[in-house]
Amino acid sequence: MNVDSVTAVYFSPTGTSRKITEGIVKGIKPARSNVVDLTDAERRMMPLHVSEKDLLVVAVPVYMGRVPALVTEWLSTLTARKTPVVCVVVYGNRVYDNALLELKDTLAARGCVPVAGAAYVGEHSFSSEEIPVAHGRPDSSDLAHAEAFGRAVRDKMDAVADSSAMPELHVAGSRPYEGMTTLWDVDFIEVADSCTQCGVCAQICPLGAIDTQNSALVDIAQCITCCACIKRCPQQARSIKPSLVKDASLRLNKLFSAPKQPENFL
Structure with missing residues (x-):
């Protein structure tokens, strides 16, 4: 199955999901690519329509072990028709829980065919120079890994005639997803x-x-x-x-200081 065009979709307030997405697309090396940046509120007002001729790469941050509610809301407007999709979550070195499975299920329900999945580490939103949590991630090693993953995705796509020939993709996670999709209302x-x-x-x-x-x-x-x-x-x-956020950053710094590595599912 030829990969001529890639549509990269990401929500990336601090740039970590964007960087990983760019690395993956670089590895896929399509002739054409299109970016849908859901960080832009106006862009989230516009639905996306894709076909079996497109390849989607969807990358989202993990919030409380889940896909952010505002991303899920936008994904509910997605119209796809047997569209192959790469599902990617980016988390702050704690755990990604069931977010990758949730993203895969959500996209499959909209008409996509999940062909690959990945979980990458990005600097936690609560990280600071004073209290670092995955500081500087994704780093050069992460981005090289993302590019290699993109090449593996392309190889997998090249090996089948069309998306209907793709075997079922299995990723880490369990149902029900549990956790929270909305965050604290806190003055921090x-x-x-x-x-x-x-x-x-x-x-x-x-x-x-x-x-x-x-x-x-x-x-x-x-x-x-x-x-x-x-x-x-x-x-x-x-x-x-x-604040509660400061307290959480201290816990994350203490409990999750050991660097975690990317995980791919093909």
């Missing part, structure tokens, strides 16, 4: 006096939770604790203050 962001009100944080927030006129104002009901505003602040004026 501290804004220092060095904030210049440049508006970058409000612009990059995937849920529009930051006031455009006063960046210290955060709608905690909308916030998904992705920490993109903290990690990408040009003035480094935002940080995690004492």
